[in-house]
Each structure stands twice: as C-alpha cells, then as structure tokens.
Amino acid sequence: MESEKPILYNYFRSSSSWRVRIALELKKIDYEYKPISLIKDGGEQYTEDFTKINPKQEVPALQIDGHLLLQSLPIIEYLDETRPNQHQLLPNDAVKRAKARMIAEIINSGMQPFQNLNVIKRVAKETQSEDKKMEWIKFYLTKGFKAVESILQETCGKYCVGDQITIADLCLVPQVYSAKRFNIDMSEFPNATRVNEELEKIPEFIKAHAHRQIDTPQELKEY
Numbered sequence: 583m584e585s586e587k588p589i590l591y592n593y594f595r596s597s598s599s600w601r602v603r604i605a606l607e608l609k610k611i612d613y614e615y616k617p618i619s620l621i622k623d624g625g626e627q628y629t630e631d632f633t634k635i636n637p638k639q640e641v642p643a644l645q646i647d648g649h650l651l652l653q654s655l656p657i658i659e660y661l662d663e664t665r666p667n668q669h670q671l672l673p674n675d676a677v678k679r680a681k682a683r684m685i686a687e688i689i690n691s692g693m694q695p696f697q698n699l700n701v702i703k704r705v706a707k708e709t710q711s712e713d714k715k716m717e718w719i720k721f722y723l724t725k726g727f728k729a730v731e732s733i734l735q736e737t738c739g740k741y742c743v744g745d746q747i748t749i750a751d752l753c754l755v756p757q758v759y760s761a762k763r764f765n766i767d768m769s770e771f772p773n774a775t776r777v778n779e780e781l782e783k784i785p786e787f788i789k790a791h792a793h794r795q796i797d798t799p800q801e802l803k804e805y
C-alpha cells in the first residue's frame with residue numbers, strides 16, 4: 583500500500599463528496615482536500631485538467647493507495663474493504679448488507695441524479711421556469727424519501743440499519759440536507775428525520791458537514 587497522503591477532489595455542498603468525507607473521517611484517514619467549485623467560472627468540473635481526472639466531470643474523485651477512484655459508493659466500499667478495522671460500513675450479515683446497499687442505492691441513483699446541478703440547469707432551461715425546476719426536484723426527492731422511509735420502518739434502529747453505522751447513513755445525511763435546502767417537508771418522514779438527527783451528533787459526521795469545509799462560503803460557515 584502506498585504511503586502518499588490521499589487527495590479528495592470535492593465540493594463542500596456536493597452530497598456525493600460529502601458521503602466520502604464521512605467515510606474518510608470514520609476510517610481515520612488523513613487526506614488533502616482539493617476543492618473543485620461546481621459554480622466558479624461555469625464550473626471547474628469542466629476544465630481540461632479535471633476532465634482528465636474524471637471524464638464524467640463530477641466530484642468526488644479520490645486519489646488513494648496509488649489509484650484514482652471515482653463514484654462515491656465504490657469508493658466507500660473500497661475504503662471499507664481495505665480498512666476493515668475502523669467502523670465497518672458494510673454489515674457482515676448478508677441481509678443487513680443488502681438493506682444498507684438498498685437504501686444507499688435509492689439515494690444514489692433514485693434521488694441525487696435528479697437534483698444534480700447540470701440536470702436541474704437543463705430542466706430550468708428547457709422549461710424556461712424556475713418553478714418547474716423546483717417542482718421537478720420536489721417530485722423526485724419526495725418519491726425517493728417515501729421509499730427510504732418505508733424501508734426504514736423495517737430496518738432502522740438507532741441508525742438506518744440497526745445500531746451500526748452503514749453506507750446507508752453516509753448517504754442519508756447529505757440527502758436530508760439537500761431536501762431541506764430544496765424545502766421538502768421532512769415531517770412526512772419521521773424515521774429518516776430521527777436517524778438523521780442521531781447521525782448529526784457524531785463527531786465524524788460533524789467534521790464532514792458541508793458547512794465546515796475549506797471551500798464553504800463565509801456566510802454558511804460553522805466552526
């Protein structure tokens with residue numbers, strides 16, 4: 583295993599980046615934070631240099647152990663497999679592992695893509711309407727949270743799947759933040775709300791929060 587300090591290319595408010603930041607904290611991995619602004623000058627994700635790092639022009643990307651890894655969920659699984667001694671994020675039990683991945687996947691493929699910056703910009707452009715854009719986001723986030731909530735009814739303990747922090751929790755916290763940002767009424771989702779509140783108390787989750795990063799704008803910054 584190479585000893586160079588890992589580099590995380592990310593953006594403070596990117597929910598996919600945030601998942602990986604939580605994993606790095608839980609795994610006690612010291613890393614270099616390379617901010618890639620998704621808004622500055624039309625978006626640094628589109629620069630030639632960053633496109634060489636991630637041809638899909640998205641954050642996060644993680645340089646670690648001599649490898650460049652893309653896609654938050656495979657990155658988290660890699661960290662879990664290579665650092666199994668700290669906070670195991672995929673449960674040993676096959677059923678619990680499947681349920682944790684199920685929740686993570688609903689958020690990863692069924693919610694985040696619909697609120698992704700380039701997608702919502704296109705919706706606003708095609709419809710010529712900010713209201714239609716907000717309706718679009720609200721529709722998909724509400725649909726996703728309905729599904730997550732019904733699974734949590736069966737799986738949750740202190741956290742999404744029992745009392746162990748799993749990959750599902752790493753996805754839930756940034757997604758709840760996004761939902762609140764887009765004015766989704768979370769009172770419809772009491773389990774997701776309660777689990778999120780529990781997770782938000784954990785020091786590693788606090789450290790990884792969008793409002794505590796080096797590229798967090800001053801007006802949002804919490805110390």
Ligand SMILES: N[C@@H](CCC(=O)N[C@@H](CS)C(=O)NCC(=O)O)C(=O)O
Pocket residue numbers: 595596597598599620625627639640641642652653654655690698699700701
């Ligand atoms: N499935 C990818 C999603 C990555 C992604 O969509 N990242 C967003 C921020 S959360 C992004 O970089 N968006 C740039 C854009 O929309 O232009 C992952 O989990 O890493």
